[in-house]
Amino acid sequence: MRVVPAQPAAFSFEPARTALVIIDMQRDFLEPGGFGAALGNDVSLLQAIVPAVELLLALAREHDMLVIHTRESHLADLSDCPAAKHEVGTAGLRIGDPGPMGRILVRGEPGNQIIPSLSPIAGEWVIDKPGKGMFYATGLGDRLIAQGIEYLIFAGVTTEVCVQTSMREANDRGYRCLLIEEATESYFPAFKQATLEMIIAQGGIVGHTATLAAMVAALSEEQA
Numbered sequence: 001m002r003v004v005p006a007q008p009a010a011f012s013f014e015p016a017r018t019a020l021v022i023i024d025m026q027r028d029f030l031e032p033g034g035f036g037a038a039l040g041n042d043v044s045l046l047q048a049i050v051p052a053v054e055l056l057l058a059l060a061r062e063h064d065m066l067v068i069h070t071r072e073s074h075l076a077d078l079s080d081c082p083a084a085k086h087e088v089g090t091a092g093l094r095i096g097d098p099g100p101m102g103r104i105l106v107r108g109e110p111g112n113q114i115i116p117s118l119s120p121i122a123g124e125w126v127i128d129k130p131g132k133g134m135f136y137a138t139g140l141g142d143r144l145i146a147q148g149i150e151y152l153i154f155a156g157v158t159t160e161v162c163v164q165t166s167m168r169e170a171n172d173r174g175y176r177c178l179l180i181e182e183a184t185e186s187y188f189p190a191f192k193q194a195t196l197e198m199i200i201a202q203g204g205i206v207g208h209t210a211t212l213a214a215m216v217a218a219l220s221e222e223q224a
């Protein structure tokens with residue numbers, strides 16, 4: 001077992017039963033011209049966490065942990081995009097509309113690809129999800145059970161939307177969850193802070209949070 005100093009208490013995990021989950025580090029949210037920008041957000045805020053996520057990904061690969069990449073995406077005919085979701089945003093800049101990186105939030109389009117420095121490699125899972133949460137309509141639940149995963153370490157964007165929704169879904173399913181503080185970001189810094197606080201409130205009602213340095217130390221050779 002590895003032990004990470006964390007909030008509200010230490011987080012113990014067994015790397016062989018742990019997955020690093022990288023939520024939606026796709027061009028749609030991180031680059032101009034995608035869904036994030038179409039919703040009126042300053043996407044440059046999210047760029048700042050890329051080095052931290054790169055480091056976590058390298059650590060997970062080094063320690064043979066399962067890596068799961070998610071993408072928020074919809075089928076080309078938008079049959080998996082309910083009206084309530086499609087109506088969000090400005091006409092002409094909605095899901096499925098053409099943009100500088102192809103059709104916004106549509107599977108297979110250039111904007112829907114994970115940014116190059118975090119590209120999945122063979123053996124890693126890529127989960128396309130039509131919702132904010134990673135379990136809804138993806139089949140991920142059964143795959144995680146079959147794989148014997150018990151612990152999930154989270155990174156990605158945005159903290160209060162897809163990361164928090166996925167973490168809450170995982171918490172309800174019995175997974176022990178840890179969010180790495182420097183490896184997640186929101187378009188709204190106050191929302192990120194509030195999310196970190198609400199996850200660990202009430203004794204860890206949703207899970208744990210830890211710094212990247214604490215995670216690096218926990219996986220260092222000295223502890224092995």
Ligand code: TIU
Nearest residue numbers: 024072157158161162163
């Ligand atoms: N808008 C926003 O903050 N997030 C999303 O729409 N999706 C994700 O968080 N991935």
